[in-house]
Amino acid sequence: xxxxxxxxxxxxxxxxxxxxxxxxxxxxxxxxxxxxxxxxxxxxxxxxxxxxxxxxxxxxxxxxxxxxxxxxxxxxxxxxxxxxxxxxxxxxxxxxxxxxxxxxxxxxxxxxxxxxxxxxxxxxxxxxxxxxxxxxxxxxxxxxxxxxxxxxxxxxxxxxxxxxxxxxxxxxxxxxxxxxxxxxxxxxxxxxxxxxxxxxxxxxxxxxxxxxxxxxxxxxxxxxxxxxxxxxxxxxxxxxxxxxxxxxxxxxxxxxxxxxxxxxxxxxxxxxxxxxxxxxxxxxxxxxxxxxxxxxxxxxxxxxxxx
Amino acid sequence: xxxxxxxxxxxxxxxxxxxxxxxxxxxxxxxxxxxxxxxxxxxxxxxxxxxxxxxxxxxxxxxxxxxxxxxxxxxxxxxxxxxxxxxxxxxxxxxxxxxxxxxxxxxxxxxxxxxxxxxxxxxxxxxxxxxxxxxxxxxxxxxxxxxxxxxxxxxxxxxxxxxxxxxxxxxxxxxxxxxxxxxxxxxxxxxxxxxxxxxxxxxxxxxxxxx
Numbered sequence: 001x002x003x004x005x006x007x008x009x010x011x012x013x014x015x016x017x018x019x020x021x022x023x024x025x026x027x028x029x030x031x032x033x034x035x036x037x038x039x040x041x042x043x044x045x046x047x048x049x050x051x052x053x054x055x056x057x058x059x060x061x062x063x064x065x066x067x068x069x070x071x072x073x074x075x076x077x078x079x080x081x082x083x084x085x086x087x088x089x090x091x092x093x094x095x096x097x098x099x100x101x102x103x104x105x106x107x108x109x110x111x112x113x114x115x116x117x118x119x120x121x122x123x124x125x126x127x128x129x130x131x132x133x134x135x136x137x138x139x140x141x142x143x144x145x146x147x148x149x150x151x152x153x154x155x156x157x158x159x160x161x162x163x164x165x166x167x168x169x170x171x172x173x174x175x176x177x178x179x180x181x182x183x184x185x186x187x188x189x190x191x192x193x194x195x196x197x198x199x200x201x202x203x204x205x206x207x208x209x210x211x212x213x214x215x216x217x218x219x220x221x222x223x224x225x226x227x228x229x230x231x232x233x234x235x236x237x238x239x240x241x242x243x244x245x246x247x248x249x250x251x252x253x254x255x256x257x258x259x260x261x262x263x264x265x266x267x268x269x270x271x272x273x274x275x276x277x278x279x280x281x282x283x284x285x286x287x288x289x290x291x292x293x294x295x296x297x298x299x300x301x302x303x304x305x306x307x
Numbered sequence: 308x309x310x311x312x313x314x315x316x317x318x319x320x321x322x323x324x325x326x327x328x329x330x331x332x333x334x335x336x337x338x339x340x341x342x343x344x345x346x347x348x349x350x351x352x353x354x355x356x357x358x359x360x361x362x363x364x365x366x367x368x369x370x371x372x373x374x375x376x377x378x379x380x381x382x383x384x385x386x387x388x389x390x391x392x393x394x395x396x397x398x399x400x401x402x403x404x405x406x407x408x409x410x411x412x413x414x415x416x417x418x419x420x421x422x423x424x425x426x427x428x429x430x431x432x433x434x435x436x437x438x439x440x441x442x443x444x445x446x447x448x449x450x451x452x453x454x455x456x457x458x459x460x461x462x463x464x465x466x467x468x469x470x471x472x473x474x475x476x477x478x479x480x481x482x483x484x485x486x487x488x489x490x491x492x493x494x495x496x497x498x499x500x501x502x503x504x505x506x507x508x509x510x511x512x513x514x515x516x517x518x
Contacts, residue, residue: 065343068343068346098365098369099365099366099438099439099440100365100366100369100440103366103369103370103373104369104372106373107369107372107373107376109373110372110373110376110377111372111373111376113376113377113380114346114349114376114379114380117380117383118346121342133384136380136384139380140377140380140381143373143377159440160366160440
């Protein structure tokens with residue numbers, strides 16, 4: 001009972017905490033490497049900021065939808081936990097080895113749209129609402145791309161299970177077998193965490209967008225949830241394209257951590273280097289350029305699976 | 308998988324999820340906003356999806372999550388876009404034709420309840436070697452392929468049709484060209500049309516009719 005019920009939960013909570021902290025530290029490292037000075041020490045500043053947020057007053061707007069407004073950050077964190085639960089660390093070490101774990105990750109992406117929209121909508125505030133609507137436009141655009149790319153990795157595995165997807169990459173990682181897959185999927189990752197160039201929902205031109213009205217503990221949960229979702233995404237990307245825990249000499253979980261850190265670093269670097277896209281151009285780019293590219297990726301994967 | 312056959316745990320999970328599904332389903336009709344109603348319905352569907360996973364329908368249950376998430380988001384936004392009073396955070400009454408609805412509700416409850424109590428359900432335990440995804444795939448792309456492919460094609464045609472109809476850019480120019488808002492009273496001037504000066508009005512009207 002213990003190993004079946006509590007161990008997976010502990011594993012996911014551990015990843016949420018450590019992963020969220022790792023994102024905060026890595027982002028500061030990337031920023032200072034690119035020449036943006038960071039206040040405070042790199043290792044302690046995230047903790048100090050978290051503690052500061054925890055004792056701050058939680059802002060209230062006029063007549064918000066309280067339940068949705070307070071629940072949205074927690075639900076986004078819960079979705080990140082759901083994503084982390086299906087990421088396999090090795091052939092046997094996985095919190096939940098669901099036979100449809102690839103589809104479950106697709107559901108996490110779709111439900112993220114709902115939660116982020118609710119976060120913007122329920123504040124009863126103009127800029128937050130605009131952020132929420134922008135996110136829906138972005139979310140509906142990246143979901144299809146993500147789906148085709150993920151079907152592509154399920155094809156050689158002949159399974160919708162992430163552990164099988166990893167096993168299918170024993171000979172050749174999907175990043176080489178399906179060259180379009182990982183770049184497209186990284187764009188999906190920036191989208192679903194609205195990070196860097198795809199930060200349309202919480203952008204500075206909306207004074208923080210869906211998060212423009214939150215402060216104190218809800219803000220802390222929201223920031224943690226975004227970081228945790230980035231970790232969950234990098235876990236899925238490492239599993240689907242970089243062979244998960246496969247690798248010589250080192251044990252599986254260590255390989256997996258290294259690959260996740262690599263994906264995280266690339267995402268955070270892209271987030272700092274690329275300018276934010278205008279929402280209209282972003283939607284056009286997604287539907288006119290990236291979606292057809294994901295079709296090509298799927299056809300490529302299909303032909304590869306047939307040969 | 309073993310915990311699924313544990314019995315008591317599954318029973319508790321089923322009861323909690325069923326309660327959640329019914330309560331949120333009831334809230335759909337008691338809430339005062341389109342957006343809230345849509346997402347209460349989503350929670351209800353998610354609870355049903357988890358029950359389907361408990362029933363070993365692992366693909367259909369998870370598919371319920373992402374299908375309903377996208378569907379309810381799109382539904383909520385379309386209602387906000389197209390309704391006169393979508394009642395975002397403004398309260399509104401969400402029910403109409405109450406007598407008929409109450410009658411239909413009671414009749415539906417009695418019929419479904421009678422079916423649940425009186426019908427003889429087959430007692431077929433799930434085989435241990437069941438592969439839900441594979442068997443579903445074989446069904447959809449085997450015996451039932453014609454039905455699913457026809458339905459898929461019809462849906463795709465509908466989607467393309469909707470995009471074509473709602474697109475601003477059409478084969479014959481902009482969709483809104485020459486369109487006029489309806490009058491506030493029958494036969495009245497178009498609503499929201501800017502005031503024109505007296506001299507230019509007759510000529511413009513004339514021109515418009517020839518166009």
